Amino acid sequence: MRKYTPKDNVQAKAYYTDRFWVSPRVPQSPVEEGTHFAKVVETLGAQCKEAYIVDGQLVVHIDATENFNVMKTLKEQCGYTQCSEQSAVDYLAQDGEFELFWQLLNIDEAKRIRVTTRIKQGEAIESIEKLYKSANFAERELFDMFGIKVNNHPFLKRILMPDDWEGHPLLKTYPLHGDEFASWYEVDKIFGKEYRDIIGPENRDPAMIDRYDTKRFSRIGYEVPFAADYTDEEQQPVEYSDTFLVDYNKPSKTLDERK
Amino acid sequence: MAQVKNKLTPFFENLNFERDDNTMVINFGPQHPSAHGQLRLVLELDGEQVVKAYPDIGYLHRGIEKMAENMTYNEFLPTTDRLDYIASTSNNYAYALAVEKLLGIDKDIPRRAQVIRTMLLEVNRIISHLFFIATHALDVGAMSVFLYAFREREFGMDLMEDYCGARLTHSAVRIGGVPLDLPEGWLENLAAWCDKVDHETKHTYEALLTENRIWRMRLEDVGVISKEDALSWGCTGIMLRGSGVEYDIRKEEPYELYDELDFDIPVSDRCDSYGRYRLYMEEIYQSTKILRQLITMYKETGPELMAHAPKYISASKEQIMTENYALMQHFVLVTQGMRPPKGEVYVPTESPKGELGFYIKSEAEPYAYRLKCRAPSFFHTGLLQEILVGTYIADVVTIIGSTNIVFGEVDR
The missing domain is CATH 3.30.460.80 (NADH:ubiquinone oxidoreductase Nqo5 subunit)
Structure with missing residues (x-):
């Protein structure tokens, strides 16, 4: 079963909270007379x-x-x-x-x-x-x-986001890296909707690592030419690397032989 | 009349000629060199006079408030560098102070940390003001001031580099104190720099500009903001004091050591760009005065640099390496992040640009439930739509320069 993730708040959450922990409060004082x-x-x-x-x-x-x-x-x-x-x-x-x-x-x-x-x-x-x-x-x-x-605001209009943006970024339902609309916004705007298949959605997570992206990432133990496509090929690793490098591209365990 | 793009009529993407009422709409920015970053200003001109101004912002929007909701409190501190990147320690400090108020440890900061923080704040104020005078003079057309002011600013950034290793994005303040003591010889360098800044301000910038005929013609009675407007538009800092309101958060709601220091708040009732320029110059003298007092105060402090609050702040490196319990707590604070009490605070500080405040709403989780950064430049940009109307296009640049907006904190 997949892990259930609540959709109404997709912000980062503490992964562990003690059951018996009671949080303190910022002190509030009553309004004193005569002040x-x-x-x-x-x-x-x-x-x-x-x-x-x-x-x-x-x-x-x-x-x-x-x-x-x-x-x-x-x-x-x-x-x-x-x-x-x-x-x-x-x-x-x-x-x-x-x-x-x-x-x-x-x-x-x-x-x-x-x-x-x-x-x-x-x-x-x-x-x-x-x-x-x-x-x-x-x-x-x-x-x-x-x-x-x-x-009765004189000019109620988006201010930080573009005028044709969809969604409101500071809502808790809005993910940090943007939603579906955000990932296609610039592709649609600059190239047009017909280029969606060619370009693909924008990567809005700067920490994401794509192992088939040979333009920005190297592969440990392999020599891959810049921008080479190796999604289908089974490449020969550089010889000396076999002895001490783990092959992360190989699935570690086959669960079902028939598949 | 809409323009038709074809080979015969040239297409000016920034100009739009409205033939009906004889006004011209031009785009000022977002890449204009004197737009101070990413300001797009749509100006409707009648001849050379501005009929309507519409500041369009958001070109540098990185969602810093959103990031704050997804980062632990200590993780977020380096991000505040990117708000007002001209004086980043003032942002670090404003954020750290807000979190300390939330934790209730703002009274426990060791004396030496307070002195160092106040020093860094004032060094940053001078750096920011030197940057202001450099770019403002450059916008108006005085090239040489830019070169001289950047020279002194460079020495100031060297001081920051000696202290924290970074020149622009300092992260020199921590929640609960400062990470490091001052390096050897820093105070002497600081004292020498103060003398240099004082000397150069008096004999170079002020000598070049204050009585300069062209400078006065370009600045006097340009960008007039009445007292009512300044209050209503949320102007703070020099924008407010330049309109005759004596309000400086350092004096009125003192934080850190400002209640012990002897300094004056310069106020001008000229309400124009020239008055604000004079205030910037005067504030540089006041900041060096504060720094000289801090140098003597530093010598009477003890060695502690971080507040003692084991629930929220890691112990010193030595304790972590020698005491088991300190190590355990450090592990929890690093892996999970501190959990401040439930509640909300709004903490204003006087940054070089104006009132920089952080509103933090905590739900007692390692992540802030909501963090709102009250950036002075945001409100000063809003003001542009009113004060630019009726001015001439040549003065637009002066007025933008005089508001001293930085787009890192306008767009956040």
Whole structure:
């Protein structure tokens, strides 16, 4: 039986985890009375579902539909004039949701807030480009990398990947070396679909070793001319090599004689 | 009107003449020498004036954030070299600091490692600023500054090479400290280099440029960014301080030894390229000032270089070779990778280009669940679509040079 590999998360995983190992957590502290952050939480009122402090930064959980209003309050009433960063985390495999975060900066107080929320797959969020113009590029990247639609963005278009790309690279379902589409993209684009048979799919794994590729690899114990095709031939190894080299091209064991 | 490709009419792949409203669309880059890498800028021109600018990025996209999800924390560190490859130690450091905050060991870094790290950061800042002044002057047309500035930058890279063996992709910082102590004679070389940089900045670059009539004509009132725009577009670093906002993460949210060091944050309210140029020059003086203080601080430190956190960081080579338990832990850390606590951090640092931050979401696995690199140049590129409008094509090059974007970190 083939080994089962989950399709909803194809990223690298730990090959061994102790059964009884309990992971520690990054410490979270409550918001103390009388601080700057306490005032922020008070100003947000009911919009703030949960608030705590991690590493000196306030983390605020909000409703996804409220994001524009929350940012507006934070910008206009709390002095958070800069949106440093925004992006998403893919939790589709676990919860069917994306976690979104916005990282805001208050220049005068030197305080940072992280606003986080969760949306279901296929849901869109409201653009905050009207408040922070830095969201223009950041939201395009969000759309490009995760496929999350942003409403009322002035120019929502792929930014890092080509316009005619399929798939969103930072999803957990997207393999590191690209999918089927990625391996044919440049062949189709440069030569045309009719050359697929001649050229073959692009090798997007730079560590891959093809033992029949005589342009880039040599064979231990054999002298193979550059670009020679030896897929069918049974080559004679260089004589002296037989004594101490293992022939990796020969199958070590024949399981069934009839085949 | 669309162009027809045939033998009689020449086909200019970079020019597109729109006859209807008399504007011309040109492609600036992605291979333009002054596009600072792989920037493709689509400009709509009315005569020589830019009507619309559209920065098209992604030509250097290598998926570094994706790679971070598939590499253990220590494996990923050399990859951060490839973000801002002009000053790679600042990326290494920003990443290492983010992981240390995640692990909760950022307070346990030995004093000597802190001094060395801060030194390397400032050396990298000077290298990056020298690179800026060289290429910016070259873009604007001052060829000789490029040659002089690269000479001093070369000496700075020699210093980096003496320390870590690499000139461009340093990986000179480790999670938890630094791998090596300073080699013999390094501090003397550093002190000599500081004097040289100070001297050359004052008597060569500034003497050549600051009062130069052509330089001032090309830079003054070019690329004006108002304070509101700078904040709204997410400008950081000198782009922000050049617009009159006094904010430097080294001062406001100090990390490493910056709270013990005596240095000033130069601010300009000119809001133009000339003001930013002056800030770069001033920051070089401030960095050498910091380096001189660090040289004296180094002499009062103990020999430890890596933090003691056996759960996350391998013991010293000597311990691994002599103690069984240290060897076992080293084996586990190398084969499986460290497992940081569950949670998330966002750690900003002041890189030479601006705010370089790493957001790391950990699910207590050896691989980061999500790593977001907040690159300053990415947001400065976004700003181009607004500030280029209304300028003349000759100033476009000045403005791109003045934003000091590096495409390794724009595209990531």
